Amino acid sequence: MAPRAGAGRAIALAARLLISLAATFFGLLLVTFLIARVVPIDPVIAVVGEQASPETVAAAVRELGLDKPLWQQFAIYLGKVLQGDFGTSVLTARPVLEDIARVFPATLELATLATFLGVLIGLPLGVLAAVKQGRWPDHLIRLLGLFGYSMPVFWLGLMALLVFYGQLGWTAGPGRLDVFYEDLVPSVTGVILLDAALAGDWEVFGNALSHLILPAGVLAAYALAYIARMTRSLMLEQLGQEYITTARAKGISEARIVWRHALGNALVPLITVIALSYAFLLEGSVLTEIVFAWPGLGSYITNALLSADMNAVLGGTIVVGAVFIGINLLSDLLYRLVDPRAR
Amino acid sequence: MAARGGPSAWLTSETPASRLQARAVRGYLAWRRLRRNPLTLLGIAILLALVLVALAAPWLATHDPLAQNLDGRLLPPGSPGHLLGTDDLGRDIFSRLVHGAGITLTIVALVALTAPAAGLLIGTLAGYLGGWVDGLLMRLTDIVLAFPRLILALAFVAALGPGIENAILAIAITAWPPYARLARAETLTLRNSDYISAIRLQGAGTPRILVGHVMPLCLSSVIVRVTLDMAGIILTAAGLGFLGLGAQPPTPEWGAMISAGRRFLLDQWWVATLPGLAIFVVALGFNLLGDGLRDLLDPRSDRP
Numbered sequence: 001m002a003p004r005a006g007a008g009r010a011i012a013l014a015a016r017l018l019i020s021l022a023a024t025f026f027g028l029l030l031v032t033f034l035i036a037r038v039v040p041i042d043p044v045i046a047v048v049g050e051q052a053s054p055e056t057v058a059a060a061v062r063e064l065g066l067d068k069p070l071w072q073q074f075a076i077y078l079g080k081v082l083q084g085d086f087g088t089s090v091l092t093a094r095p096v097l098e099d100i101a102r103v104f105p106a107t108l109e110l111a112t113l114a115t116f117l118g119v120l121i122g123l124p125l126g127v128l129a130a131v132k133q134g135r136w137p138d139h140l141i142r143l144l145g146l147f148g149y150s151m152p153v154f155w156l157g158l159m160a161l162l163v164f165y166g167q168l169g170w171t172a173g174p175g176r177l178d179v180f181y182e183d184l185v186p187s188v189t190g191v192i193l194l195d196a197a198l199a200g201d202w203e204v205f206g207n208a209l210s211h212l213i214l215p216a217g218v219l220a221a222y223a224l225a226y227i228a229r230m231t232r233s234l235m236l237e238q239l240g241q242e243y244i245t246t247a248r249a250k251g252i253s254e255a256r257i258v259w260r261h262a263l264g265n266a267l268v269p270l271i272t273v274i275a276l277s278y279a280f281l282l283e284g285s286v287l288t289e290i291v292f293a294w295p296g297l298g299s300y301i302t303n304a305l306l307s308a309d310m311n312a313v314l315g316g317t318i319v320v321g322a323v324f325i326g327i328n329l330l331s332d333l334l335y336r337l338v339d340p341r342a343r
Numbered sequence: 344m345a346a347r348g349g350p351s352a353w354l355t356s357e358t359p360a361s362r363l364q365a366r367a368v369r370g371y372l373a374w375r376r377l378r379r380n381p382l383t384l385l386g387i388a389i390l391l392a393l394v395l396v397a398l399a400a401p402w403l404a405t406h407d408p409l410a411q412n413l414d415g416r417l418l419p420p421g422s423p424g425h426l427l428g429t430d431d432l433g434r435d436i437f438s439r440l441v442h443g444a445g446i447t448l449t450i451v452a453l454v455a456l457t458a459p460a461a462g463l464l465i466g467t468l469a470g471y472l473g474g475w476v477d478g479l480l481m482r483l484t485d486i487v488l489a490f491p492r493l494i495l496a497l498a499f500v501a502a503l504g505p506g507i508e509n510a511i512l513a514i515a516i517t518a519w520p521p522y523a524r525l526a527r528a529e530t531l532t533l534r535n536s537d538y539i540s541a542i543r544l545q546g547a548g549t550p551r552i553l554v555g556h557v558m559p560l561c562l563s564s565v566i567v568r569v570t571l572d573m574a575g576i577i578l579t580a581a582g583l584g585f586l587g588l589g590a591q592p593p594t595p596e597w598g599a600m601i602s603a604g605r606r607f608l609l610d611q612w613w614v615a616t617l618p619g620l621a622i623f624v625v626a627l628g629f630n631l632l633g634d635g636l637r638d639l640l641d642p643r644s645d646r647p
Contacts, residue, residue: 020485023482023485024485024486024489027482027483027486027489028489028490031486031490031495032498035498035499035501035502036502143382146627146630146631146634149574149626149630150574150578150623150626150627150630151619151623152578152581152585152598152601152619152622152623152626153578154582154585154601155601155615155619155623158601158605158615158616158619159616159619161608161609162608162609162612162616166609283491283492283493284493286493286497286582287585287586290585290586291605301494302497302586305497305498305500305501305586305588306587308501310501313498313501317494317495317498320491320494321489321490321491321494324489324490328489
């Protein structure tokens with residue numbers, strides 16, 4: 001009896017998650033559709049030009065389906081998007097989905113390295129702040145976090161370029177690779193670090209890394225501030241529990257209590273925090289990509305925006321939104337998987 | 344007690360004689376706790392300075408912020424007559440920064456008034472009415488929350504056209520959901536309390552109960568959240584300006600100024616650096632104040 005009830009609950013839960021996922025995605029498409037409707041650019045004139053005869057305009061209106069009721073237009077749009085058809089980009093004259101597939105690995109590379117750095121530094125800082133609660137390391141880390149939250153990301157990027165590239169010459173400048181190194185390794189994954197490693201070309205790898213380190217470092221600063229802050233508050237919650245007192249009474253070393261017992265329990269909700277920060281980095285990379293001329297999704301959306309290429313803007317928005325929703329769902333599932341109480 | 348009578352005793356009385364005195368006592372005690380944290384005081388000082396600078400801009404500015412002087416282009420800080428140097432069109436950077444304070448303040452004020460008001464209305468309605476209204480409104484909130492905020496704001500500005508008004512609108516449209524969630528949660532705890540039942544029995548209608556008796560009690564948590572969000576609003580607005588989608592040239596908006604100075608970054612660092620410093624200081628002020636206010640009202644909570 002009990003296992004069946006458990007299975008039934010799991011199915012009900014999965015169904016609920018799926019319905020909420022579908023509803024959210026439907027909302028995403030509805031909003032992008034409505035945004036496309038209120039754009040002051042006339043789609044008909046954009047296709048046939050300003051001097052077209054009334055017959056041509058009428059034909060174009062029919063062809064674009066603009067004479068149909070709004071809900072029918074939305075149904076057509078929905079069908080197209082679900083088949084992966086975001087239309088053609090005016091700027092590149094290629095299908096939007098193809099463009100996105102080309103630029104997305106660059107953004108992924110940036111956000112992944114930034115999250116990795118953010119966890120690597122932010123997590124120990126958060127633990128340290130919690131252990132030294134109320135003393136100077138705690139105050140210092142908190143102040144650093146506040147500083148981080150107050151800096152415009154594009155300005156921090158410019159300052160990093162000015163100091164580390166302009167003044168010190170420690171890193172490479174904007175872009176993903178020096179012109180000399182471009183197209184030296186075959187593109188397999190689109191992630192240059194991986195491609196170079198696969199081809200065994202460590203010179204390209206080094207050049208790519210020296211281009212990557214500044215933008216990834218700037219993004220990591222924000223991930224770090226957020227992760228450190230959340231780690232601190234989750235650790236404080238754990239350190240106040242009775243099992244910690246018990247462990248101390250048993251004479252277990254303080255390091256083991258902090259890193260194994262308390263952090264072990266704090267890690268479960270931290271998974272959600274890290275996933276969220278990863279999702280935010282994917283979108284937060286827009287400004288960073290512009291500053292570092294990084295040819296990723298953020299640059300793509302912004303450039304499309306500035307040249308009124310609505311198909312590309314909406315396609316990019318939908319992809320980012322879908323990734324965002326997907327990561328949220330994934331972290332939710334992971335949380336339920338890891339924490340036995342949430343099952 | 345040594346001090347008898349006088350304003351200090353009136354402000355700390357445990358038996359206030361009037362509603363006004365009760366409020367004054369509460370405010371004074373909150374201020375005394377707030378005052379203990381030097382960082383919060385620093386935040387308040389920064390924001391007061393910002394308001395003063397914005398108000399006194401016409402008198403503080405040494406030059407017309409829009410006046411070009413092509414003979415004096417890209418002068419470094421400390422040049423005679425130009426405290427912080429000039430930009431690529433020979434405009435005085437100090438005067439432009441001073442005039443930009445008002446623009447930043449306007450953006451923050453407009454977003455901070457509209458978005459929480461919308462969120463408060465939606466959240467209290469959903470929480471108080473429950474049922475399908477709650478389901479519909481919270482679904483809507485979840486959808487907007489599921490969007491990446493900056494990208495949604497970008498798409499809205501793309502649709503509405505660049506400009507400072509549309510940037511404000513786009514930020515407000517993407518900013519209300521957290522307030523709606525907060526207000527709904529507060530309303531759910533208030534909905535079944537005795538005093539609400541009492542007012543309802545006296546014949547008060549839903550609008551009256553919501554506006555007069557539910558919203559005021561949700562206000563304090565919403566205000567803390569707004570203070571914490573203001574830095575984010577400033578940064579988003581500056582980001583839109585930097586992308587050329589917010590305030591349009593020649594408006595001395597700080598984000599747009601950074602964007603203009605970006606081209607000379609490696610040779611004339613000050614053009615892009617100084618407006619960024621201004622944004623940083625103001626955002627820090629809001630963050631320090633928000634942090635202090637949050638500690639005051641709820642020492643355990645943390646930013647989501």
